[in-house]
Amino acid sequence: MAKPMREPTFWILTALAAEPRHGYGVLQEVSRLTGGQVKLLAGTLYAALDRLTAEGLVEADHDEVVDGRSRRYYRLTSDGATALEAEAERLRLSARTARQQLAAGRPELGPALGRTAAFPKLGRLA
Amino acid sequence: MAKPMREPTFWILTALAAEPRHGYGVLQEVSRLTGGQVKLLAGTLYAALDRLTAEGLVEADHDEVVDGRSRRYYRLTSDGATALEAEAERLRLSARTARQQLAAGRPELGPALGRTAAFPKLGRLA
């Protein structure tokens, strides 16, 4: 199992999932995707892009100059897409488990559903 | 907005959500809840319990001695429950957004059933 991603890393990969973007474009896309709730810092972003490139989760797509400013575009690699899918699934299951446990701890208003299951180890279906 | 939790912190709170437990019991509960996929380390656990107590997200419940070993039980505070609920919701939304973006990036096989990003796609420069 891969180590869990930190929030900035998760959002950088998510911002690149639909199409290639340059660094500053990632900043804007993350802000847009999160309704302004997550704002990456420049220092975090560029360091993370270098690290993710070294890890093979993203790669440089092409460079271009717009209005005299150079941009470097990055795209998600297939390893990056796989890692992001796995992370999204991990988050989904984690959220579900937390909700179940919280419900189990609240004033029991009656026998709810079966005992709290968990992370399926193998293919499952919920 | 509170800072996102790291994985061990999230699972410690989740393990305490249904009922008070002692440190070692948290270790076992986390392993159970995650189907053995997450195993907290003792060093991480006890340091985190101290930190979370200082932050008011958990608090000591009572001490007891079982088979000659002393246990210290902890319980989630109401602030802790609120924080965990918020975190679970954040995870749920993050997972959903990542999935949508990944779907938007995959070869479009036709109009999606659910809904892909209902956001403007092209436009900015290019």
Added chain:
DNA sequence: CAGCAATATAAAGATCACTTGAGTATGAGG
């Protein structure tokens, strides 16, 4: 009964993504 696993907690140092804060440079708009 010796030895090891499991139970139960504690604490020191290392690690590394992230934060903070500063800097460089161009172009657009008031």
Added chain:
DNA sequence: CCTCATACTCAAGTGATCTTTATATTGCTG
């Protein structure tokens, strides 16, 4: 002119986690 937005870079500091080590008791097994 001056400021904001764009676009990227780098160094130092932070902090939760990881790693390792230590302590002590009980239960199981050879």
